[in-house]
Amino acid sequence: MTAPTIKQQVIDALDQLPTDATFDDVMERVYFLSKIQRGLDQLDRGETVSHEEVKRRLLK
Numbered sequence: 001m002t003a004p005t006i007k008q009q010v011i012d013a014l015d016q017l018p019t020d021a022t023f024d025d026v027m028e029r030v031y032f033l034s035k036i037q038r039g040l041d042q043l044d045r046g047e048t049v050s051h052e053e054v055k056r057r058l059l060k
Helices: 006-016 023-044 051-058
Strands: none
Touching (some): 006 023
């Protein structure tokens, strides 16, 4: 099974919004999906940070 296209993901997200959704609601949802996809792509490329590194950065 192939992954849905970005267009299909946006259509699906729009279908899940209430009928009275605003443009801001739409943009927020698309932005959220974009950030999730970006994180998954980074994970696939091995661009991760260890738990210890996160703790070290937060303690600065």
